[in-house]
Amino acid sequence: MTSDDVLLRRACAADARPAADVWLRSYAAALPTVRCAHGEADVRDWFSRVLVPEYETWVAVTENSVVGLLVLNGRELKQLYLEPEWHGRGLGDRFIFLAKQQQPEGLTLWTFQVNGPARRFYERHGFVEVERTDGQRNDEREPDVRYVWQPQT
Template structure:
């Protein structure tokens, strides 16, 4: 599969595909984490809030959305890839874009059980600075806050 991947801002018509990538990625990467919202609620959230109101980026390849990233000020609030596109450099490109757009630094949260995400972010210079019991997130899942400073 040698399809060119283009990173671009998401638009309203992308919302369904963005939500689908999030759902597939979450189910694959976090099988033990109970989601706080149903599939329909997730799709509505992406349609009504995330894509229209947040700085949402997509990775598009061959006419399909294969990844998504959301930035909010200095927070990298979401980065999810279609499972078939993991390990192919798309996440690296998203992080490089996030650093370019937020040169003063970034912070993010990931679940403690998501060890592949820990390795990924640490490889990109993020440092774990806080561990919680999960009482501050809607999944009630222990998480970790990472920070990148240039």
């Protein structure tokens, strides 16, 4: 199955749990050295109470399974996570294209400094590093980096 066979759609309440599970698996695979600041139950609760109902949350669905998620809060790209086996198959590219369509004036995001693959991915999509911190402002206390994408004028 290719990423073209995957449906991208707005998340509904029933997607909160499977999207949270994708987030948990992806986080564990991509960031093994970064402490997850919240337990699994708290993450699932956050998805069902906050992310899905209050933010612009999109899911990637194949055969009734959620395999990825994108969360936007205005111009901020809050979350982009894929099932680990979907990395490198074009699904992340589709989510970035969608985010840029939804926010054509520009986007900003944070990622951890240790997440080299994510940083390369965002840079490949035109995001530019604009700030680094020591991580004291995030829940994980992990050094992070802020990226900005501005459309070509």
